[in-house]
Amino acid sequence: MTQGYVQDATTDGPASPPASAAVRRFRWQRDGMWRRGLVLAIVAVGEALLLLFHSALPNRVGNLGSLLETFLPWLGASVPVLAVCAVLRRSTIALIALLLPLGTWLSLFGGLLADKTSGGGDxxxxxxxxxxxxxxxxxxxxxxxxxxxxxxxxxxxxxxxxxxxxxxxxxxxxxxxxxxxxxxxxxxxxxxxxxxxxxxxxxxxxxxxxxxxxxxxxxxxxxxxxxxxxxxxxxxxxxxxxxxxxxxxxxxxxxxxxxxxxxxxxxxxxxxxxxxxxxxxxxxxxxxxxxxxxxxxxxxxxxxxxxxxxxxxxxxxxxxxxxxxxxxxxxxxxxxxxxxxxxxxxxx
Structure with missing residues (x-):
């Protein structure tokens, strides 16, 4: 029996190739982008709290407060790392949360980055x-x-x-x-x-x-x-x-x-x-x-x-x-x- 070939009437031309796996991996989809990266967001908020309330960390146990304050500026080094992780996770909430430690760090140490030297002196x-x-x-x-x-x-x-x-x-x-x-x-x-x-x-x-x-x-x-x-x-x-x-x-x-x-x-x-x-x-x-x-x-x-x-x-x-x-x-x-x-x- 002869079989006929019937083209899908809803297709005007050849079907478009499917999106590559890489494109699908990094595509930010509306569903899920607010749910992904909650752990990263929590870490970012925790870092902001440490920066903001470092003086509240007691010294009674191992002088942890002084230890944190000795290297306090280095907490800012984790912000770029968390940002990369948030992008890879396609997490909007994590990226927004990162504004908290970034803003807090800049308020504490941003002034030190500027050149405050001046002439004069004796x-x-x-x-x-x-x-x-x-x-x-x-x-x-x-x-x-x-x-x-x-x-x-x-x-x-x-x-x-x-x-x-x-x-x-x-x-x-x-x-x-x-x-x-x-x-x-x-x-x-x-x-x-x-x-x-x-x-x-x-x-x-x-x-x-x-x-x-x-x-x-x-x-x-x-x-x-x-x-x-x-x-x-x-x-x-x-x-x-x-x-x-x-x-x-x-x-x-x-x-x-x-x-x-x-x-x-x-x-x-x-x-x-x-x-x-x-x-x-x-x-x-x-x-x-x-x-x-x-x-x-x-x-x-x-x-x-x-x-x-x-x-x-x-x-x-x-x-x-x-x-x-x-x-x-x-x-x-x-x-x-x-x-x-x-x-x-x-x-x-």
């Missing part, structure tokens, strides 16, 4: 944790001297390394004082030099009055105790926190109007444990720097634990220097000792 200061295990103290000292700083603070000095630093810096800085493991070198005369008790049992902080051409300022140098992250104890920072409290009290009692704190505080300005210090001083990097100014570790800096903090003095610019033989980067700032702020050089 005093350049530098601080550097030179590392007790530094194999090239002479090279480190030469790098410090070449920075052009007027006042230099060094931390983690060992008795065996002090002569090398003193010899290499002598021609640039005629005035200096070493107190325990911290020291101050200056182009200008030093007065009232004394150690500062930060409740350690040995000297890791000092204070001196520097008499510049524009007035007298009090300069503090400090190296707060190290912190550790331990599996069984969390973020161990009790010693650091006690020292921060003692240092904050010493600075609060300082009668000189213009005050500069130079040193390794083993914490960031976001860390609530440093509030006894940061509540009465401001960061030169935050006020006059560009970016976060991370200083540690030197090979791939992830946190700024080396600080230049000021009270009664205006920062003009702040920056980090090239690596030396230390695991910390040197940090420097140009300061303006405003008339009527620093004590007059003529005062007793």
């Amino acid at each position: 005093l350049t200061v530098l601080t550097h944790n030179v590392n007790a295990a530094n194999a090239d103290p002479v090279g480190t000292a030469r790098a410090v001297a070449a920075s052009g700083a007027d006042v230099v603070a060094l931390e983690e000095l060992t008795p065996s390394a002090v002569p090398a630093y003193a010899k290499a810096l002598a021609s640039t800085y005629p005035y200096h004082s070493v107190q325990g493991t911290v020291a101050l070198w200056s182009r200008y005369p030093l007065h009232g030099v004394k150690p500062v008790d930060i409740k350690l049992g040995w000297t890791r902080a000092m204070r001196a009055v520097v008499t510049t051409a524009d007035g007298r300022i009090a300069v503090y140098v400090a190296h707060l105790p190290s912190v550790r992250v331990k599996f069984d104890a969390g973020f161990t920072a009790a010693g650091r926190d006690r020292s921060a409290e003692a240092l904050g009290q010493a600075i609060a009692r300082e009668p000189t109007r213009g005050v500069v704190l130079l040193g390794d505080l083993n914490g960031t300005v976001n860390d609530r444990a440093l509030a006894p210090i940061t509540s009465q001083m401001r960061s030169a990097q935050g006020a006059a720097g560009e970016g976060f100014g991370f200083s540690w570790p030197a090979r791939f800096p992830v946190a700024r634990i080396d600080h230049i903090l000021v009270r009664g003095i205006k920062p003009r610019t702040s920056w980090t220097l090239a690596p030396t033989g230390s695991e910390h980067l040197p940090v420097a700032a140009r300061l303006q000792i405003a008339t009527g702020t620093a004590d007059s050089a003529a005062r007793p």
